[in-house]
Amino acid sequence: MSTLELAAQSIAVSSFRALENDLTANTYGTMQKDHNGEISALIKIPTTVQGFTFDGGMVGIVKVEQHVGEIWVYVPHGIKRISIFHQQLGHLRDYYFPVPIEKARTYELNLLAGKAQIFEDLTTYQQQVRFRVVPANASVEIDEEPIFVDEQGFASKRLSYGKHSYRVSAVNHYTQAGSLEVKTPETQTSSDGPYVAENDILQVQLKANVGWINMLASKEFHGAYVYLNDERIGQLPMKTEGLKSGDYRLRVMKPGYRNFEQALQLSDGQTVEIQVSLQENIALVTLLADEKTEIWFDGQFKALGRYELKLEPGDYYVETRRTAHERGITQFQIREPNPQSIRLNEPQPMMGSLSVQSEPQQTKVYLNDVFLGETPLTQNDINIGEYRLLMETPGYFPLRQTIAIAHKDTFSVNVSLRKKLNNNEYLSNASLYAGAGLSLQSFVGGSLGVYFAKGINVEANYRYGETKEYIKQHADIRLGYGLKMGKHFLLTPQAGLLARKEKTYTWDYVNGYVLHDDLHVPECLLAARFQYCLNPYMSLSLSAQAVVASKAAGKLVSQADALVHLNFVIPFTK
Incomplete structure (x- = not known):
């Protein structure tokens, strides 16, 4: 038909x-x-x-x-x-x-x-219509129905005879639309105009409605940031996505190099290729300071005394630091990429003051064993930190103290020194002592005593002696008063109570040696204790004593003895 x-x-x-x-x-x-x-x-x-x-x-x-x-x-x-x-x-x-x-x-x-x-009958009169589209990723529609396009850009569909509409579109390209007519060979004449015959391929090449910029660069410039119209779009090397036609400002930036800038004009379908070359823009800078000074840059410790680094043109500041010093700040500018050295401002010492008042005046003042002067004293410009303060004057006990000098502050000391009694060099006003030694009556023993701040003395003694004829044990407690004599001596009169326990041996031919207990009740004791101070922590003592008004075994007993002790002293105060 x-x-x-x-x-x-x-x-x-x-x-x-x-x-x-x-x-x-x-x-x-x-x-x-x-x-x-x-x-x-x-x-x-x-x-x-x-x-x-x-x-x-x-x-x-x-x-x-x-x-x-x-x-x-x-x-x-x-x-x-x-x-x-x-x-x-x-x-x-x-x-x-x-x-x-x-x-x-x-x-x-x-x-x-x-x-x-x-x-x-009409459905039997169909033929295969083939398309070849550029770009290959374009989409094709026939009679408003999409058809498949392969990777090479080919698409095909069987169409009935007659007119059909088609549309080819792609991203960043102008859309092309039109109509085609499929005819039987019998109806095709030279005057019919364009038509699609069997096995014909309809070529459709879309015109790009954008352009591209392809930026190439040597490896040393790779990674530089690319800006187009002040918007960062990527890093070298790169090719842009499709861009609308028009004027653009290109800028390439990388630390240590001058900015690359170029204005360009882009047309539809055009690819502009640019070889980017950057000029080095960095200066070798040497920072100098005292060899003990710390150099800090960008908030980080870098070196002592000297530090080299590379800097781009710009404004910078560096800190210098030392213990007990205020930080030094140095600001500088780099204008050209030329080698240069910069002497940094040194840290300034952090200072405080010391004010010393004393009674008596004209007391000598030492700081860390360095003589500062006599009181009343004010000393300025002292480095901050801890110090050992010593104050001394003849006839008084020295004062030793640890002090801390703070920045922009005055440490004040106002003291009254304690006067020495008889100028005794080693004797403490209050102390605890313990000693051991011998007596004239062949006793061995020990003592434990204490001197209070007012000179009052309390002492306890124990002695033990043994021979073939007897075993003796003596214990006493005494109360006394210490009298300082010169720089090393102390005399202490004492009175107390003594308890004795004695055992004696007798011989007979029947029983041999027989042991007899002889227990004495407490007895009165008088003594005088002489002490020589070897140093503040050790002394020798001699105690002369006598037991009086004692009655034992029905008779009056009077007994004397002398004790020699080596004493260890724990001073409480000076």
Whole structure:
């Protein structure tokens, strides 16, 4: 059947009805909205023939979709009529719908059954249409239906004879759209104009609507940041994404190098290639200070006395630090990338003051064993820190003290020195002592005593002696008063109580040696203790003592003895 014969036929409608159970028009993914934002009605036309066009008059057609075995026509609700056109089948003008068209409803329109053979014949008259598109990632639509495009940019589809619309689009390219006509060989004449024959390839090359900038650089410049119109877009080396035509400002930045800047103009489809070369912009700087001075840069310790570093032009500051010193600050500028040395400001000592008052005056003052002068004394510009303070004057006990001098502060000392009694050099006003020694009566023993601040003395003694004739144990407690004599001597008169326990041996021919206990009750004791101070912690003592007014075994007893002890002393005060 020829195209001319088909064109003589007309299109008719056999039935039109609402599909009550079909929710396609009101389902997410298949619903469409009209120009007023309301959900469209959907008319489904069962047919395998392609190439139909539709006209809705003033209200228009929302959208036409080609599906398997049918055509979907989306129309605004309230539409009264529709016109159908086909290149070979003819047309149906102003078909009035027999029922109202409501929004979000689905309807079915069946074409006249008598034309079924014609439609079937038309479907057999098809041919393969092939496209080759550039760029290869472009998308291709035929009759508003997308078709697959392979990696080489080829796409193909079987089309029925007649006119078809196509559209080729790609990112950063101008879209190309048009129509093509598929004809049978019998209907092709030289006057028909452009047409697509079997095995023809339709070449479509899209024109880019953007340009590109390709920036190349030596390896030493890799990683430099690239800015386009003051927006950072990447790092060298790089090629930009598609850019709209126009004027651009290019800037490349990398630490240690001068900025690379260039203005350029970009046109559609143009690739501008730029070889970027950066000039070094760095100075070798030597920072100098005293060999014991710490150099700090960017908040970090760098070195003692000397430090070398590379700096770009700009303003900088460096700190110098030393213990007990205020930080030194040095600000400097680098203008040109030339080697230079900078002498840093040294840290200044942190100072305080010392004020000393004393009673008596004219007391000598020493700080860490260095003589400062005599009181009253004020000493300024002393480095901060801890010091050993010594104050001394003849006839008084020296004062030793640890003091701390603070920055911009005055440490004050106001003391009264304690006068020495008899100028005794080693004797403490209060002390604890313990001694051990011998007596004239062949005793060995020990003593434990204490001197209080007022000179009062309390002492306890224990002595033990043993011979072939007796065993003796003596214990006493004494109370005395110490009298200082010169620089080393102390005399202490004492009085106390003595308890004695003695055992004697007798001989007879029957029992041999017999031991007899002889227990004495407490007895009065008088003594005088002489002490020589070897140093503040050791002394020798001699105690002369006598037991008086004692009555034992029915007779008056008077007994004298002398004790020599080596004593260890723990002084409490000076």
